């Protein structure tokens with residue numbers, strides 16, 4: 001797709017008209033240059049309420065030689081928000097057929113620049129399909145879609161800047177989806193590391209460091225090693241550093257990167273196991289956020305770390321009952337090898353303390369229990385700092401990616417530190433509150449500032465994206481597969497202070 005801003009009155013190709021509910025005739029500011037017969041057709045469907053302008057609805061009008069028009073519903077006019085514009089843009093994009101051609105002009109009525117930009121963003125986000133593994137039919141090769149956003153001269157500069165920013169952010173979201181959608185025979189820890197390494201070459205302000213299996217063993221990354229050792233594809237940690245010479249504290253993002261989660265010796269049931277290729281969604285969120293920040297020219301320091309492993313049952317896999325020790329020095333009784341995400345993250349979180357974090361946020365497709373609690377509608381959000389949790393919740397709201405506050409209770413911490421043989425256990429005592437006990441486990445591995453023994457714990461949040469990284473059918477921004485959730489939330493949080 002090629003998205004540009006245009007200040008002339010021409011209608012190139014199919015005209016797209018976003019309209020609010022209750023619009024009874026074509027708005028005056030959209031009429032320019034439209035043939036009378038097309039105007040009459042639009043007025044007829046609006047006057048007869050055949051097209052009501054309901055949120056996410058679209059109607060296509062084909063006027064022969066007079067051109068083609070798509071009406072796009074924005075919803076109720078009193079409370080139409082940027083989110084409605086974004087959803088409308090995505091819905092229009094989803095409705096496009098070959099017969100609409102490759103040229104489009106979007107003409108807005110009575111809309112702010114932010115609203116127009118959000119519509120464009122929705123179109124760009126929805127412009128994604130993962131067809132790397134399908135045979136290409138050369139005859140059906142479609143051209144690149146040219147989309148012009150019409151606006152007046154006063155609006156053009158601001159709109160262009162916003163559209164350029166959203167182009168960059170969308171690249172990050174699509175990268176996260178590409179990584180998530182890639183089948184697990186081709187996406188394994190080393191492949192992820194290779195992609196990060198290759199990716200970093202295009203930016204002179206980003207460095208990627210890979211801690212390979214042998215180095216991880218030497219460094220004492222017992223959690224990462226225990227999870228990954230049963231696979232022939234060995235685990236690794238990938239560290240992204242952006243603008244590393246900038247002084248001071250910086251955000252540190254940590255991602256769970258299980259490229260396939262069989263459950264290990266605590267083997268998962270077969271049904272739906274293929275979906276466990278998405279278990280590296282947290283690492284994809286981190287990588288995608290780095291891309292969004294790099295594309296939009298972020299000047300601050302940011303660090304990302306991804307804990308990559310494949311969780312396999314094997315003769316050399318870890319067992320339930322094993323006691324392991326990771327970077328933090330705390331021991332963990334492994335009661336279930338399927339609770340592996342928290343094990344790799346225990347090393348990632350501890351290591352994050354080395355980068356002088358302003359805060360640490362981890363992303364993980366961590367628990368089925370989180371999906372039970374929140375469905376596919378919201379990410380679970382925990383933090384050791386209420387104000388910080390609210391900030392993330394608000395950053396999510398600002399971009400329409402819901403992250404719902406969940407409790408970090410002392411009782412859950414007690415449950416996860418109550419092992420007869422070790423300092424912690426990777427499984428709760430009962431089956432209830434599984435997403436909360438997982439969060440409480442992670443908290444045991446968040447270091448204090450400067451690793452001071454009796455110091456203050458680094459501000460930290462945990463985002464369980466098990467329900468939102470894929471399978472979210474109500475997410476208008478994506479057709480299917482990986483959603484790329486929270487790249488936009490993180491870009492907003494990091495770039496808006």
Ligand code: BES
Nearest residue numbers: 279336338339340365366367368369466
């Ligand atoms: N990757 C899964 C969590 C998951 C399950 C995400 C289903 C999305 C959909 C994770 O590693 C896991 O298996 N967690 C266990 C934890 C349990 C053994 C304490 C779970 O949720 O059942």
Ligand code: ZN
Nearest residue numbers: 261338339340
């Ligand atoms: Zn698991």
Ligand code: ZN
Nearest residue numbers: 258261279341
């Ligand atoms: Zn997992």
